[in-house]
Structures are given as structure tokens and as C-alpha cells.
Amino acid sequence: MDDETARLYAELWAHVEPESSRRLLLAALDAFADRGFEAATTRDISRRAGMSPAAVYVHYRSKVEMLGEIMRIGHESVLESARTAMDERDGPSERTAAFVSAFSSWHARFSTLGQVTAHELRALPPERFGEILSLRQATERLVADELRAGAAGGELHVDDLQGTVRAIMSLGVDSARWYTPQRGGDPESIGRLHADLVLRMLR
Template sequence: MPSHPPERPVTPNGVARAAAIRHAALELFTQRGYAATTMADIGQAVGIRGPSLYKHVASKQQLLVEIMVGTMEALIAEHDAAVRGTVDPRERLRRATEAHVRYHARHRHEAFVGTREIRSLEEPNRSEVLCRRDAYEQAFRDLVQAGVDCGRFHVTSVRLASYAILDLGMGVSVWYREGGELSENEVAWQYGEFALRLVGAPDAD
């Protein structure tokens, strides 16, 4: 199945309806899982019956792809914005980690579906999403490697260090809730500290 269906004319109402359909699909994929969710379920959630839903979306697979590709594109964009404006390896890693944590605190369902439903993607969609995931992991690996190269970070394995930092942030989506004991800012700052300790970075001057 092609990952990009034929384009349809887009109107303001159409954009809003498409966003509502994606949101409903995300909620249902989170609650029931991709396999157990039907297009009829999604249509019912947004008040659209049967064939009318296909005027807005080609398939359930397309919805999953849009959710997962959108998640990765958002993560990559926020990472790039976070590290822009500084060349200091320590500060770049802190900012990238904080952006990673903030995204997972704010988008728990996207994180859950992105992890669990990679198995549900068909080719070439699966490879497309995995390529973006690899690029995002590589961005963290490059940050850690830059710190090692200039003698600021000290790790046995750059790859394992980058995986550990990513796992830290992804775990936030499991337990973090607004209004809890710690604010998003406190969690993001503390996880930035965890990342710096993990790579053996010295305290800031």
C-alpha cells in the first residue's frame, strides 16, 4: 500500500474534520489497540457514518502512518530548535533532553502508540517511520559523540548512552500527569541533569 494516498481538495472544514478523525483514531488506538479498532469505531467517535469517512481518510493504516510520522517529525523539529544557538556540548545535550522530556510529558498517547504499534505498520510505511526514528536517535548520538570528542563527556559506549537518554524521556509518558507532585519544568530540568550525569559531564562552571 502506498504511504501517500492521492491528494484530495482541502478546505478549512476539511482540515478540521481530518484533525478530529486523527485525534479519535489516536484515542482509540491507545485504548483498544490498532488491530481491535475499526474504521466504523473511528467514524462513530466523530459522528461520521460508514462510507462518508472515506471522503476524509483512505484507510485505518493511513491514520496510523499520519500519527506516527507526525510524532517523529515533531520530535525532530523540537530537537533542532532546542540545540540551535549554542555550540557547547553540555548545553546542547541538556536542551535536547529537556525538549525530549517535554514532548513525552505532553503527548503521552502519541508516545504509547508510537512504541506499541510499530508492529502494525505495513511496508513501506514501517521503513519510513523507522528511518525517522533512526535519524532522531542519531541526533542524540551525535551530541554525545561531540562531547566525547572534545573531552567533556566520558562514556564507554556512545550508542548505549544515547539509548539510555532516550529511554529516560520516553518513560515520562508512562507516569507523568499534570498537577502531580512535580511540574513539567521540574521534571525536564531534573532529567537534563540525569542525562549529563549519565555521560559523565562535569558540573557547569
């Protein structure tokens, strides 16, 4: 993780207190992205955090609890990012483009977090699963509402609303899989490209 990425993650996690809890969550995120939730162990997480295995249980009851917090932070962050970007635009086309740009750039910027939030939902227990699924559905509704409005007003061509939402979300989420700064571009340029591509397809 380069210095700029580390700074952004620190800002995203700033509200987690005490500092040792924050270190454990970031270590768990690293372990889940590296090995997958099932293969990662609390011993591995504590080692990455530079703490003893017993220290994990001072702050979290289990690695499932850590995953739930990571998922909540990630989903709340991307939802807020999309809402903020859309609030600055008028009309279904511009608001759809703003959503795509924010959603894709967030997944490129926070690629490690994006990978975990995209792939580990099923590892959560039912009560946390429902909470996180609700956040994910709220994010999907943001763009679905604009697509519906754009189609009704003749701005956008949407034959299959659910399929179109799924395609847009998949485009953004996939940024977390392949993006690295070494491949060229930056998160913002990826977001702009994806927004342009989506509008071209929908028009």
C-alpha cells in the first residue's frame, strides 16, 4: 500500500477507536483480501497487526465480527460517495453518470476493501447479512431510480432495468479486481471513462 492509499484508508477508518481496534480491522481486511475469509485466521490477523493473538479478543469476539465491521464501513462509504456525487448533478443522465463515476472510482481507490465487500457477503451471519444487504440495495436503488426516470423521460434507453443495474454495478466492482496505479490512469479517470461508456450504451 503506497503512502497516498494508506492516508485514504486512515481517513476512512478514523472513527474506529481505540487505535488498536483500527489496526486489527485493517489487518483483517488485508488478511481477508489476501487469503479469503475462510482461510484467514485470528492468529494471522494479529500477526499482521503486530499484536498477540489474545489481543484480538479484547476488541472483537471473532473474525466474523471484524468482517461485519469491515463490510459496514465499506458499504456505507461507497453509498455516501455516490450520493454526494449525484447531489451535485441535475437530470437523470447527469446523475446516472455521476453515480457510475463515483462508484467505479471508489472501487479503484479502495480496491482491497472493494474486493472484500464484493465477495464475502455470504460469510456473514443472518443478522449482519441483512444489514449489509440493505446498504447494498440502497446503493443499487440510487442508480435504478435515475435509470427509470431517464427512460420515462426519453433520455435513456433501458429495456431491462434490473439487468442494466447489475451491469453498471459489475463494471464498477470489477475495478477493484484489476486496478493498480502501475497499470496507468487513476481512480478518477477510470470513473469518468466508465460514466462515458455507460451513457453511450444507454443512449
